[in-house]
Amino acid sequence: MESSTSPTPAGTCPYTVTVRRNPPRRARATPSTAIAAATPASCSSKPQNRRDIAPIRLEEILDDVVIHVPLLEVAPPIPQEEEVVSENLRVFLRIRPLEVVKTTSKNGNNGNRARIKGISPKKERTTKTDNALKKKSNTKKTETCLVVKDSRSVKLLPPASLQDSKRIKTQVYDGFNHVFESGSLQEEVYEKVMEPLVSDFLRGKSGMLAAMGSSGSGKTHTIFGCPREPGIVSLTLRRLYHHIDTNSSEFSRSYFISMFEIYSERGKGEKIFDLTSDGAELSLQQSAIKGLQEIMVSDITEAECAIARGMLKRATAMTNTNSQSSRSQCIINIRSFLKKIDDDKAEVRAKNAVLTIVDLAGAEREKRTGNQGARLLESNFINNTSMVFGLCLRSLLEHQKNPKKPLQKHFQNSLLTRYLRDYLEGKKRMTLILTVKPGEDDYLDTTYLLRQASPYMKIKFNDVEEPSHLLGQKRHIQALPRIEQSKRKKFRNKDASMIDEGDGVGDVHSVLQEEVILEQFQEPEPLEVSGSSPSHLKIKCNGCKFLKEEYCIELVKRDRNDQIMRNFSKALWDVLKQYKKKLEASENETHNLKESLQKEKFRISELEKELNDQKNCHSCCTQNSTGFSIPILCTDTNSDTVVCLQPEQCEPKNNYKVHTEASAPKLEVPECSNTSNLCDAVVCKSPKMSPQVHDEAFSPKSEVPECISTSNLCDVIVCKTTELSPQVHAETFAPEPEFPECSNTSNLCEAVVCKSPKMSLQGPKDEAKHRFSNAPSSVEKPRRRLGPPPSLLLKDISNLDLGDDNKPKGKGSRGGRKPVTTGKALTQGSISLLKLLGNYHNV
């Protein structure tokens, strides 16, 4: 709390203290919508609607719905005396007498035979339950818990036990169309409840009456009654047949009755049984029952007989609460078919209307009914149907209160509600009659029903079918609650003039045809609106005459709703488009990823192939029985050279013959076995080299003497691989015992050349150094022991004329012996060696 001394205004007491209870508030800017609503358009200086605010979002569209729809509700058209635009659901309450005087026959039946599906009617006998009930009723005097306040309200008094323990207070239920006290007569009920429906029905308007209440509360009694006290159905039929059409000479009216029940045998799903025929099982398609028989009833007796026969077939059973409790939902349809025959008898117009009366099976509490087994399963079905029925109405109410809340599709959950869909969605008018038992024991049942059903009184029927007074009169615009697009399209092009003129064409026999006629008449497009304010709107509809004001407003409202829905659809469409784009993008990405994956796979397979090739190449060398690796070689058939098998080289076009392990054991080139995959093994590069040399070269016994003797002819044995191991070359090119000097004195041997830079022995670059002439230092090493000369060398020595070594050789040499030729030209190295040996010898 804040206190402050304000400057004292003139004329007031200087000691006055102003106490501010709340801090001063800052005035908030008035919302533009409020301004718009409060200020007339002419007074506002600023533009009211700014369309450039923001792009429409879903929420705004929904808000739009809220803003625009009540626009017409703010100033609803004032209903004329007889023209009620909207009508609430009519709810009546009937209280059963506390003590029921049973009008039972001698054998215990009260006029109707009990029948249970699948169970033959039993002989009524006094059971323990009955006795218990009787005892109970005798011993304990039941108090009433329901007191009628006035014709529209009741007071519900909780039993003393509950009042104490649960602190439940007295409740008042108000707003019923009428409350029938326990002593009310059937005729009275009919007059208030059914007569308005019947009147409308006679004017061609469909309607429904449904009786709701707990088991034994008097629903069946109210609907069907008994012979002494005929119920609503009987009274309705009487009324119908006593009704005389004013223009009966021009019209012919006929009635058809159909009756069926929805029953769940032992709770195994719902089934529909025809009660007017042989009790055949039927099926529900959309909201129509396929194969349901209609009996044309020409008089009241016939009609009552049909109903009585149906009642006999209905499933009933005895429970603790009702000796003849209905175990199924029973529906009776009375259809009126009105026909106008023109003078020339050529043109007939017809009108159908259906009056539906529903006797619901009573909701049961297991504790009270004492049901077990099959009865209990039936109870579950009954309670479930009652619950779904209630949910549908509750959803309709909530939807009407707040249009944002969608109309739930509870009707799908039971056959009954599916059949009554139009009524439960507020498209057709219906009336409810609640039946209650006023006993203290029934307090819970009664309070449950009243609590559940009393809100239904607020349900409104705005867009329901209006009665057409008689054929030829114009239909109200509201008589188009549900215009199915397909039907519209189908009949769009038909001539609507016959409706305007009031003359029908052709023979019309169905409700559908009637609906089509209405749709044609009420086709709202094209729509022309004239007038400035809704109250003066006149709309020209499809070439028809100007319609009444309230219908114009209704059309505007619908049009606006359509517009809102279109906006909503657009926004939704945009969102969907965005999602689609995203989806496409992600699909592309997925595609790319798949492609790259394919490429990777292909690359992997290539690498694997390469690896396999490498392995195959490696497997050229296989282990033979001796443990040596035998290369699988191929021989060049042209040159007789031996090469290591390479896949690309061994193709038949290259004239290579592939040697398998078995076919090439003789080659025995162990040195190559270690390096088969690393090198081309032993290759003769010289075209001059004779096969014999190579034979020697590859023979392990030859120990490569030819290397020395034939060094000038060829490169002899060449390892092509750079990775040839020294050991191999040592074995191949360094026959240690025979030519230690070769290995030690590589300068002597120019024949053995390893081309590999990694070769451990003498490389080509060292060749010059190893030459004898250029490396005299090697000669000067006297301590070095030479190994036994090879046979070729010995031959050379033996043939050497050492005495003439100073004489020039060749043709011009005199007296000298010609050197013995071995058929092979001596190499320069050999000559040098021989000279050296000669010198040595001389020394």
Ligand SMILES: Nc1ncnc2c1ncn2[C@@H]1O[C@H](COP(=O)(O)OP(=O)(O)OP(=O)(O)O)[C@@H](O)[C@H]1O
């Ligand atoms: N207003 C009434 N006046 C006289 N008797 C009544 C009245 N209402 C009900 N009864 C009697 O009460 C008994 C039970 O009524 P009824 O069979 O109509 O109950 P119900 O609601 O149809 O029960 P259920 O749902 O189990 O079929 C019947 O014997 C019926 O004659």
